[in-house]
Amino acid sequence: MDEKPPRRAKPTPIPPVAQSAKEKTLPLRINGKQYFHEGDPDMPLLWYLRDMLRLTGTKFGCGIGACGACTVLVDGKAQRACLTPVKTLVDRDVTTIEGLASAELHPVQQAWIDEDVPQCGYCQAGQIMAAVDLLRRTPKPSDADIGKIANLCRCGTYPRIRKAIARAADLLQEEKK
Ligand code: FES
Numbered sequence: 233m234d235e236k237p238p239r240r241a242k243p244t245p246i247p248p249v250a251q252s253a254k255e256k257t258l259p260l261r262i263n264g265k266q267y268f269h270e271g272d273p274d275m276p277l278l279w280y281l282r283d284m285l286r287l288t289g290t291k292f293g294c295g296i297g298a299c300g301a302c303t304v305l306v307d308g309k310a311q312r313a314c315l316t317p318v319k320t321l322v323d324r325d326v327t328t329i330e331g332l333a334s335a336e337l338h339p340v341q342q343a344w345i346d347e348d349v350p351q352c353g354y355c356q357a358g359q360i361m362a363a364v365d366l367l368r369r370t371p372k373p374s375d376a377d378i379g380k381i382a383n384l385c386r387c388g389t390y391p392r393i394r395k396a397i398a399r400a401a402d403l404l405q406e407e408k409k
């Protein structure tokens with residue numbers, strides 16, 4: 233007796249063409265260098281800087297935008313890296329503490345050294361980036377202007393931060409002459 237040929241399995245539908253890696257790539261400009269991120273576009277910038285690029289000067293403090301330890305500059309403005317998804321940074325310039333100095337220290341960094349600001353140091357990169365942003369917007373800041381910086385310092389270096397910002401303002405004025 234003729235045997236029936238075995239029934240063929242239903243062909244599996246071909247999955248839709250996956251988005252190419254190239255299409256998912258996010259071009260990111262950090263400290264003047266071009267990077268291409270191929271992972272999760274929602275990854276916070278802080279994770280990208282520390283875990284992918286090993287730029288560990290920017291610190292993790294709270295992860296919820298409250299402490300300022302993760303402050304970086306995006307197009308020159310202070311921003312919390314823990315709350316900034318990398319997908320929002322295409323065609324923008326990110327500067328971290330590692331990229332602040334050029335041939336010489338940035339005047340804010342110099343003022344920080346002159347006033348011997350850091351204690352444990354953990355919050356200081358974020359404090360410096362916040363100060364750079366303040367002095368860009370307000371070249372001669374009042375005490376009240378400086379008081380608006382909401383970065384926290386558990387060591388209580390606030391008086392020295394104030395002095396350093398005033399000194400940095402003078403240094404920046406000198407540079408302009
Ligand atoms: S770690 Fe980003 S604000 Fe605290």
Ligand code: FES
Binds near residue numbers: 350352356384386389
């Ligand atoms: S210097 Fe220690 S937390 Fe600010």
